[in-house]
Amino acid sequence: MKRLASLLLCLCVAPTWAGEVTGTPKLDIGRGGQCVEDTQWMRKNHMHMLKHQRDEALRKGIRDEKISLKNCIECHASMKDDSVIARADSFCVGCHKYEAVKLDCFECHSGKRKSAWLQQRDAK
Amino acid sequence: MSEIDTQRRNFLKTSAGAAAVLIAPGFMLFDIAHGKPQGASNKVRWGMLIDTAKCKSGCNDCVTACNRENGLSGGTAATDSQWIRKIELKDISSGREVSLPMMCQHCENPPCVDVCPTNASFKRVDGIVLVDKHRCIGCRYCMMACPYKARSFVHEPLHDQNPDVPRGRGTVESCTLCVHRIDQGGKPACAEACPNNVILFGDLNDADSEIAKKLRSLSSVQIRADLHLNPGVRYQGI
Numbered sequence: 547m548k549r550l551a552s553l554l555l556c557l558c559v560a561p562t563w564a565g566e567v568t569g570t571p572k573l574d575i576g577r578g579g580q581c582v583e584d585t586q587w588m589r590k591n592h593m594h595m596l597k598h599q600r601d602e603a604l605r606k607g608i609r610d611e612k613i614s615l616k617n618c619i620e621c622h623a624s625m626k627d628d629s630v631i632a633r634a635d636s637f638c639v640g641c642h643k644y645e646a647v648k649l650d651c652f653e654c655h656s657g658k659r660k661s662a663w664l665q666q667r668d669a670k
Numbered sequence: 671m672s673e674i675d676t677q678r679r680n681f682l683k684t685s686a687g688a689a690a691v692l693i694a695p696g697f698m699l700f701d702i703a704h705g706k707p708q709g710a711s712n713k714v715r716w717g718m719l720i721d722t723a724k725c726k727s728g729c730n731d732c733v734t735a736c737n738r739e740n741g742l743s744g745g746t747a748a749t750d751s752q753w754i755r756k757i758e759l760k761d762i763s764s765g766r767e768v769s770l771p772m773m774c775q776h777c778e779n780p781p782c783v784d785v786c787p788t789n790a791s792f793k794r795v796d797g798i799v800l801v802d803k804h805r806c807i808g809c810r811y812c813m814m815a816c817p818y819k820a821r822s823f824v825h826e827p828l829h830d831q832n833p834d835v836p837r838g839r840g841t842v843e844s845c846t847l848c849v850h851r852i853d854q855g856g857k858p859a860c861a862e863a864c865p866n867n868v869i870l871f872g873d874l875n876d877a878d879s880e881i882a883k884k885l886r887s888l889s890s891v892q893i894r895a896d897l898h899l900n901p902g903v904r905y906q907g908i
């Protein structure tokens with residue numbers, strides 16, 4: 547029964563996937579531009595970079611001018627809503643959804659550009 | 671391997687998927703200077719001197735500034751975060767009243783750090799006591815250990831935090847001495863906001879700093895000095 551269910555599921559899902567050219571998520575990369583490392587390297591290693599950097603920044607006060615979560619957000623937050631997490635195709639959410647990796651940075655960290663956050667606060 | 675698996679794998683493995691995220695040629699300016707890349711220095715010990723004689727009863731400006739800076743709700747219920755509070759003291763025999771702000775005292779020998787089972791509570795080399803929320807498991811031992819009741823637990827999910835002040839549910843927090851401002855050469859929001867210049871912020875180790883000079887020349891106290899925690903926050907006039 548289970549097998550039948552999954553077979554049916556596959557039949558439903560398959561056409562949508564077949565329809566795509568590459569099958570990779572379409573992301574809103576925000577402002578974009580030259581990243582601190584090349585795209586492929588970042589795709590594989592950004593989590594290690596962020597983890598290393600967070601310990602340096604928080605525990606030792608070493609706040610790198612280039613490598614920081616805030617800088618990721620500065621470049622990659624959508625130009626529409628200033629966020630890396632607001633929509634399904636937002637820069638962080640798009641891939642994490644696709645890869646089914648839980649994204650919990652933003653339970654504590656802001657996903658917004660600082661400038662946009664300040665504007666919003668001052669409007670209050 | 672299913673088709674989806676293969677695609678995921680290719681997405682990570684090859685640059686073919688790059689089309690979706692390919693970056694337009696151009697350059698980018700890092701428009702925020704985050705502070706000193708060399709990090710905190712152990713030559714420094716940050717602290718504050720609070721002149722209670724100048725502090726006005728009923729004034730809450732330091733608290734308001736802290737709440738605004740750090741994104742606290744401003745609520746004072748048992749489950750609300752409070753990083754700084756105004757305290758009114760009254761000497762019953764003489765009737766003398768004092769008003770003062772109370773916050774994490776940034777102890778040199780912090781009990782919160784002693785009891786923390788995960789090493790989340792820690793003291794930075796420049797004397798600022800912080801919670802590493804990446805490690806905090808929310809056990810709240812530190813809240814029990816702190817003699818100054820300086821810490822709060824975040825009970826509810828939070829949204830729209832200050833990008834410089836990450837805070838989240840399930841972790842403990844307290845005054846950070848506005849570490850994000852200090853690292854950019856600034857001073858704590860409370861010290862900046864006080865209209866009566868009650869809160870003097872500075873480096874206790876620098877003999878030429880205003881705070882060190884004052885501590886040398888005026889009488890000041892550590893609250894609960896009997897505990898030998900050597901707090902970095904000192905009080906005048908109590």
Ligand code: SF4
Pocket residue numbers: 773774775776777780781782783799815816817818819820821844899
């Ligand atoms: S005042 Fe409390 S929270 Fe602050 S360092 Fe001392 S023990 Fe820790």
Ligand code: SF4
Pocket residue numbers: 785786787788789790791801805806807808809810811812813841842
């Ligand atoms: S609540 Fe967090 S910071 Fe406090 S003692 Fe437990 S793990 Fe450490």
